[in-house]
Amino acid sequence: MKRKEIRFRCWVDVDGERFFGPGPAQLLRLIEETGSISRAAQAMGMSYRKAWDIVDNVNTRGSKPFVIAQKGGQRGGGAQLTETGKKALVAYEKLAGKIEKIVRVEKALLKLI
Amino acid sequence: MKRKEIRFRCWVDVDGERFFGPGPAQLLRLIEETGSISRAAQAMGMSYRKAWDIVDNVNTRGSKPFVIAQKGGQRGGGAQLTETGKKALVAYEKLAGKIEKIVRVEKALLKLI
DNA sequence: ATTCGTTATATATAATCTTATATAACGATC
């Protein structure tokens, strides 16, 4: 028997270009947990370069930054979420949860496959 | 003022790999309208190769084919949807419509961006 | 048998995205 599964993804476009989605959400969650962009990137198997790009994106293309990063200091620096970043993360996860509920109960489509 | 928009995508995985999503759905819709894979591909600016791959996928990896294609004949051949294909297309569009409703009323996330 | 437009298939090229690698800047602590 084949394993059939409905999946979804939701994200926010700003001026027609990707701004925030599942990748950035997971990254932000890990930044909150680890206190650093590089550790967050490592934790999700993502290159630091890409992680930094994501952070730069959410910091510069929205109305308020989502992450504040410090460089230097004994421990090299670190990063944490702003209040806006925390709220956006929660709002995103809430929306994804709502869609998840819809998808879970869908049976008609899977029956045909 | 920046244009902010929530977007989404839903699809079906079979054995962990993409089986049916928005691309195949649009292609099937156009095959139904045009009666041909190549015309459908052209109509959505997709290469015939990719379109054929999609058709081959939904025909071989599900339990029943979605498209029947004929080659040869005076008009070269053509393609049309099977009953299963038609039903799957409708079911997919219905699901997408439900998610669309959820996304439309979401305001909390956009306010933060 | 010739013509026709499509399906079916293989190969090569182009474009895009991701990681890999390297290096400079930073600033608190010692």
Next chain:
DNA sequence: GATCGTTATATAAGATTATATATAACGAAT
């Protein structure tokens, strides 16, 4: 001022995905 680990940035390499191109097979109609 030397050390430390991180941020910040540029460039190269690799992987992935798409299109482009070409060609054979097909079968009804003439």
